[in-house]
Amino acid sequence: MKFLPLLIALSSALTFKSCLADNVRVDLGDFKIDQTEVSIIRFAEYADRQQIKTAAEKDGGGFEYVMGWQRRAGWTWRTPFGVTGQPDEPAVHINWFEAQAFCKDAGGALPTQAQWSRAAYTELRSDPPLPFVQGITYPYPTGDSPQGANVEGAEDGWARHAPVGKTRQGVNGLYDMGANAWEWLADAQGDTRLTAGGSWWYGPSKMRREGMQYKAADLYVVYVGFRCVY
Numbered sequence: 663m664k665f666l667p668l669l670i671a672l673s674s675a676l677t678f679k680s681c682l683a684d685n686v687r688v689d690l691g692d693f694k695i696d697q698t699e700v701s702i703i704r705f706a707e708y709a710d711r712q713q714i715k716t717a718a719e720k721d722g723g724g725f726e727y728v729m730g731w732q733r734r735a736g737w738t739w740r741t742p743f744g745v746t747g748q749p750d751e752p753a754v755h756i757n758w759f760e761a762q763a764f765c766k767d768a769g770g771a772l773p774t775q776a777q778w779s780r781a782a783y784t785e786l787r788s789d790p791p792l793p794f795v796q797g798i799t800y801p802y803p804t805g806d807s808p809q810g811a812n813v814e815g816a817e818d819g820w821a822r823h824a825p826v827g828k829t830r831q832g833v834n835g836l837y838d839m840g841a842n843a844w845e846w847l848a849d850a851q852g853d854t855r856l857t858a859g860g861s862w863w864y865g866p867s868k869m870r871r872e873g874m875q876y877k878a879a880d881l882y883v884v885y886v887g888f889r890c891v892y
Contacts, residue, residue: 724755840869
């Protein structure tokens with residue numbers, strides 16, 4: 663038992679280090695953007711501090727698409743597939759209003775389509791690593807091809823979503839702007855909001871700019887997460 667305080671302290675330190683690692687903001691000039699999708703550990707800090715219960719938690723679980731939307735009991739941002747998620751998994755089963763509230767609490771907002779597109783497709787770094795070239799606008803957030811993204815059929819080792827920051831870095835050094843999880847954007851069309859990037863459930867076509875889709879703002883599903891701009 664004498665080692666218990668040390669183990670608790672070590673666990674807390676590792677958790678805090680993980681939280682910091684996934685809270686990097688990339689400076690793109692007139693705004694900054696999260697380098698990764700918001701993770702479970704980041705959302706947990708916010709939800710616990712603000713005593714937030716998401717719609718998925720209140721309603722008994724989020725949705726998965728199998729010949730139509732089907733509710734999955736117990737699937738929430740804490741338990742994305744019905745079991746406790748790892749701290750570095752993306753926070754999903756979050757609707758647009760909940761994502762925007764998180765970003766506001768963090769001092770930011772959800773990206774506009776223009777901001778997200780600029781970050782995802784146009785290399786803005788002055789001296790980017792190869793194969794990226796400053797000023798080039800690419801068809802995919804991963805560059806000239808979708809290689810390196812967690813898409814359907816990629817055989818990348820992840821049957822579903824990957825932990826944040828674990829796939830190949832893309833344009834502007836960002837992770838998973840293409841695939842892994844759709845991301846909520848600020849743009850509205852009636853009661854719907856724009857999502858970008860595609861997810862692990864889709865093929866590469868949804869990673870492209872023309873693959874963006876409007877979804878009901880109150881939708882909370884296993885395929886949709888978010889990141890913030892500042």
